[in-house]
Amino acid sequence: MKEADDLWGKEHPVKLSFHGADQGVTGSCHMVECAGKRVLIDCGLYQGGRELAELNSQPFGFDPASIDYVLLTHAHLDHCGRLPLLAKRGFHGEIITTAPSRELARLVMLDAAHLQEEDARYRARIAQRGSSTGQPIAPLYSELDALNCFDHFGRTAVYDEPIEVAAGARATFINAGHILGSASIYLQLTEGSRQTTVLFSGDLGNYGGPLLHDPAKPPAAANVVMETTYGDRLHKPLGSSVEEFYDAVTDTFKRGGNVVVPTFALERAQELLYFISQGINQGRLTKSTQVFVDSPMAISATEIMQRHLEELQPEIATLIREGHDPFHFPGLRFTRENAESVAINSIHGGAIIMAGAGMCTGGRVRHHLQHNLGREDSSVVFVGYAAIGTLARHIIDGAKEVNIFGDNIAVRARIYTINGFSAHADQANLLAWQKQTGAKGTFLVHGEKDTMTKFAAHLTDTCVEMPEPHQIFEL
């Protein structure tokens, strides 16, 4: 019957399906099928406890070789982190994204491959010590896989300029104000005589930040697929968050301890440096404040930011163009080498240490937590989102003891969570964004189920879906 329909030219519906960040915050991956093409929007890594991490090695829910295009909203790991795996498993289509996202994704994917190789070696050593005679432990993908994936990056998207992705699928990238190069993606789809539009929010930025532009006004769309990270709460104003941060630093230094800030390397680090530098100039922080940015990725991300001044607020761009560095002050040290990172451990007080990963799932921050979490005089300041199951979330939720590198460490340091620095829109901004689109169909993704449910209760005049993994909808 199906073949007969095809013979008579029966039109197929446009299909929208969901393969990650479904009732969860990480692993973003959505698919549109239209005019005989398959287009993925993002292909991110699941991040969290082991259980979530295991999802990464599971089948995608579609054949990677059948994907024609990937449109990448931005370079955060939970949006681009499964791209090397997609390529390793047979994808040979084209990846389209903005110029800054392409540069940042390269950095993020290589770093992820490196961490996975390290993790695999660590688990292999543990297995060897035990009696395990099981399968060799392989990383999800290697640095070579990440390098191979770069060959698939094709056309470069420019904000607000439509791209004919394929016949019947036109994409427009719109500034999402979340991190450098981040975009919402507006798809105009034609299937026979049928036309529809879908707007993918990507991650929407917070408004009024010092570095990036605010998210652009979204176009009208029949359907939206939107993030709901902070769909259940309002952020404190940025100004009071900055004050809270200065107070946390001053207080900790008085006690004689260090301040550890687990931070996402992309943009968050630069924003904090900007505020610290301002705090020193305004006398809110002492001139001798020592700051270590212990993240090779943050160092490279700062360089990439300086290559894309058009993405920055005009005042900041002008400062940089005139040769001033708005992120610099005398006590700032960037540490790239391992030995330099280890040397930070000998500093007993009076330092701000910024290191990734923001959710403490890996990276150098775990070493600094190992040295400072057990100290009553030190503090840990969380400035970004922490997904369920991550070390950051355990600490934020009040764990009395955590395990780092096999050591049980009592949590004695003072813990701060300052959400006003968030790179994500809050509930009010998300609701306003959705309303501006006028969408009749709203698909909620990239949020915890409880958060989504609370957000959905505020949506009116639209049909709301909270897709399950691999659920398919006809548009």
Ligand SMILES: [Zn+2]
């Ligand atoms: Zn993001």
